[in-house]
Amino acid sequence: MQAHDFYLPSQDYLLSHSVGRMLKSAQEDFNRQFMAPWQQLNQEPWVQWLEGVERFRLTLAGLLGGSTYEFCPQTNLSGGLTKWLMSIPDFQNKKVKILLSEHDFPSMGFVLQQALQDVELTFIPDSEDMSCIDTWQRYLTTGYDLVFVSHVYSNTGQQAPVSDIISCAKQKNARVVVDIAQSAGILSIDLHQWQADCVVGSCVKWLCGGPGAGYLWVNSATVFDCQPKDVGWFSHQNPFEFDIHHFAPHDTVLRFWGGTPSVAPYILAGHSIDAFAQMGSEKVRAHNLSLLEEIWQALSPWCMSPQHPSRCSGTAIINPGKRLQVCTQALKEQGVAIDVRKYGIRVSPHIYNNHEQVSRFIDIVQRFVD
Template identity: 50%
Template sequence: MDDLTNNHKHDFMLAPGSYLLNHSVGRPLKTAEAAFRQQFFAPWQDSGVEPWGDWLGIIELFTKGLSKMFNAPASEFCPQVNLSSALTKLVMSVARLQRDGAVILMSEIDFPSMGFALKKALPKNCELRFIPKEQDITDANVWDAHLTTDIDMVFVSHAYSNTGQLSPVHDIVSTAKSRGILTLIDIAQSAGVVPMDLAALQADFMIGSSVKWLCGGPGAAYLWVNSQHIADCQPKDVGWFSHENPFEFDIHDFRYHSSALKFWGGTPSVAPYAIAAHSIDYFCQLGSDKLRQHNQHLIELVANELDSELVSPREQDKRSGTMILNFGQRQPQVMSTLKSANISVDARSQGIRVSPHIYNDEADILRLLELVRTAVK
């Protein structure tokens, strides 16, 4: 495993210490700044021609990268500013979700922003239903029991940020399809570190971002729409780049773009996608399988040493790229010790979150364990 790390550690901008906060923000590539200057600034400052032709090429690189990473046509992806906005646009575009009595199912441990967006995007007489937080969302039987035939869509987080759990997405999608329920997968916490094959999964919709494991910074989110639904979706939040021909300039004639770009909207942001497209290309070459293997190896080292403190799943098929450690009353002391040693982690209600990336190695983990042992003596 160390050989894999040594091949990639030098590719990233790393401050002194150990950065284990990849569930929050991944570290940038050393080549990110130069790539950004070439793709974004050079067409703007080095030419007397307006730069939109080159800038829109950045978006094409971004969607092609997503296509390669998730095994789905580039035409099914649309850039978005963040997941909440993407979710709102999507729900308001699906007629089935805007009818009287529509029901969406999600877990009570989903990221709150997703619940906020869904509540506002649904009409007042619709229902947002929750799987209680006490129930094990890694268990396909739990989902099976809650996927009743009166549900119109199920919102599924592939990985859960505060618990380190991984949902059984293939089982959920299969069950939902058999009952006529739409599926929407949130991959904010799994993109890049847990392999996702959309052609095999055959979900209906997906939302994701680039800021965490893909190390692409904020502002480069995306919406994926299965081709079978693109024609039926009728977004309300549109702009000239949602148009079939943005440069037609006929204010009396709006026609939806034939691809997922119908969700794009007005004049697009470009800069975040220049950074993210470069980073996504790097991780496409690395491969999610390799990152997953390396991440799980490092988590396993901690799990073997701190089994009683590990509150996230012990089984690899149920855990995400993040482990949660709970030290009870000793937790403030552990956090203080790690912070003093420049070990970057954070804490939520379940415990301390630790997320090792490809640029972390066994030495980082052994140092973490050494400091924990010192703190809890």
């Protein structure tokens, strides 16, 4: 894939941490897989639609180092996490102690607070460096039932040492959930190597797959212990049995699927995931790092995010100081698409960005640094 394979504005788009750009080939693929069967066949198009959903699961497995049967489509991360939490028998009728970070996406915190009847949340303070295993080892003491980890923290640009955290948590007999919404497509991920209990993610950011195509991965060693409460006919081992007196949960993670599924988002996303899987996350990351390094070299004193590949996400956080607001306005006036959060300007160069765009960003910011 190259820049000309994507729909791009005439100006500089550096917001892939929010929404990735659409592939030009996506619409034709969507029309063939979703629209055409609906428009042309003299039968219901479920066979063709579900083939599109199966491609979504298959391509996720290829990209993320899992198996197809371990992935279940979900509308979003919140829904997937809620379903998983409510399915764990050990989490019912007891106080569940959970470790998470103040840097985690608020939606995840809301679910952890509300999905279970009795919870005790311990937040690692936002002053801590979540990319450092020492931080996790200090807080991850005995007694936690669950550890929630964001592979990447969107407001700090930090990358958590997921494998080491999982190993530490398992030594303490704690389950682990990992949020990969901000890392899938830009960082290499091997779910079988990680061996978390549950992973939730989406496709709208670096995978350029649009909204609504979330997914839930559940470790195959634990899936038979999961007893989902939010079920439907697509959670059944045989959805087309149509016997209201007999519910047999699917023997894979599809037991979490629920009622009649939305299919369009997964067909759209599956095409994009397949393209990124064929390219490989390593190639996307190498291009991303080459552009991040230009930012680090030019703006290092004002870079709030880590400046090392093993500790940084795909996003740089730049804070020029007192003139942050006017700098942000100048970037927007010059057609550089960025956004701002607590620690500064977020900028995320993707495979379709180039050195000229990053140079323009740097030139504008340098006018306003303290």
